[in-house]
Amino acid sequence: MANDSGISGLRVLCQPDADKSCGACCGLYNYADSSREALVSRLRARSRLFREMVFSKEDLQDYKRMIIGAEDFRKRYEEIYCCEYLGFLDKEEKKVGCLLHPQQNCGNDLRDISFYGRELCAGHLCPSHYFIPNAQVEILVKIIDDWYLYGLCITDIDLVKTYFRLLADKIGAEVKPEAFQNTDLKKIARRYFDWKVDWPFRSPDTNRLGKYYFDGSQYMISHIDYESLGRPISPFNSIFLSLSTVFRSSREIALAEELLSSNLEDFISIYNKLP
Ligand code: SF4
Numbered sequence: 001m002a003n004d005s006g007i008s009g010l011r012v013l014c015q016p017d018a019d020k021s022c023g024a025c026c027g028l029y030n031y032a033d034s035s036r037e038a039l040v041s042r043l044r045a046r047s048r049l050f051r052e053m054v055f056s057k058e059d060l061q062d063y064k065r066m067i068i069g070a071e072d073f074r075k076r077y078e079e080i081y082c083c084e085y086l087g088f089l090d091k092e093e094k095k096v097g098c099l100l101h102p103q104q105n106c107g108n109d110l111r112d113i114s115f116y117g118r119e120l121c122a123g124h125l126c127p128s129h130y131f132i133p134n135a136q137v138e139i140l141v142k143i144i145d146d147w148y149l150y151g152l153c154i155t156d157i158d159l160v161k162t163y164f165r166l167l168a169d170k171i172g173a174e175v176k177p178e179a180f181q182n183t184d185l186k187k188i189a190r191r192y193f194d195w196k197v198d199w200p201f202r203s204p205d206t207n208r209l210g211k212y213y214f215d216g217s218q219y220m221i222s223h224i225d226y227e228s229l230g231r232p233i234s235p236f237n238s239i240f241l242s243l244s245t246v247f248r249s250s251r252e253i254a255l256a257e258e259l260l261s262s263n264l265e266d267f268i269s270i271y272n273k274l275p
C-alpha cells in the first residue's frame with residue numbers, strides 16, 4: 001500500500017524500481033488461488049477495465065460492481081482484505097500497484113473510496129521496512145526482477161534474514177550488496193529465493209502462506225514435528241517454516257537440509273574468491 005508515505009530514514013520497499021513492485025498488503029496473495037497465472041489474469045482484467053471506464057470518481061462504483069461480479073473473491077484468510085483496486089501499473093505488467101493512486105489518475109488521488117481509506121493506504125509501512133536491514137533489501141532488489149516473487153520474499157522477514165545470517169556466520173562478515181555484480185553468486189541466491197515458489201517439500205494446503213495458518217479462530221504459527229520423525233530440530237527450521245514445509249519422513253528432512261547446505265556452500269566458495 002505505502003509508496004508515498006514521506007517517512008524519512010526508511011527505505012520504501014513497495015516500488016523499488018521499474019522492474020518490480022509489491023502489493024502484498026493490498027491482499028495480493030490472499031486469494032484462494034494465488035498462483036501466478038491466476039493473479040496475472042485477475043490484475044490484467046482489472047487494469048484493462050479501469051483504463052476503459054474510470055475517468056472520474058463517479059465511475060468507481062460501477063468499476064467495483066463489475067469486478068466483484070466477475071471475480072472469484074474466495075480467500076485464504078478471511079480477515080485480510082483483498083482490494084479490488086490492485087492492478088498492473090504498466091503496459092509490460094512488471095509492476096503491481098494501486099489503480100487509485102494519483103500517478104495513475106493524472107494527479108487525482110482516488111483512494112478515499114478504498115476499504116482502508118486514503119490515509120492508511122498512503123501511510124502504511126509493513127514490518128519488513130523496520131526489520132530487514134537496508135543492505136539485505138538492496139541485495140533482494142538486485143537479484144529479483146519479478147513482481148510475483150519479489151512480493152512473496154520481501155514480506156517474509158525470516159526467509160530473508162535467516163539466509164543472510166547463515167551466510168554471515170560462515171563468512172565472518174555481512175554479505176556485501178556489491179558482490180552481486182557476480183552473476184554466479186546472483187544465480188545461487190536467486191535459487192534460494194525461488195524456493196519460495198517451487199520448494200519441493202511445500203505443503204499443498206492452499207490455506208497457508210509461509211509459516212502462518214488459520215485454525216478457524218486465530219492465526220497460528222505452524223510447527224514441524226521433528227520428534228515424531230526421529231530428528232533434532234533443524235538449524236534451518238525457520239526457513240522450512242517460511243517455505244510452508246511439511247515433512248513426511250526423516251529422509252525428507254535430510255534431503256531438504258542437504259539442499260540448503262549446498263546452496264550455502266556454493267555461495268561461500270564463490271564469495272570467498274571475490275577480490
Ligand atoms: S507489503 Fe510492505 S513492501 Fe509490500 S506493498 Fe505493502 S508496505 Fe509495501
Ligand code: SF4
Pocket residue numbers: 001002025026083084085086087097098099100101111114115116121122
Ligand atoms: S486502495 Fe490501493 S493502496 Fe489501498 S488497499 Fe487498495 S490497492 Fe492497496
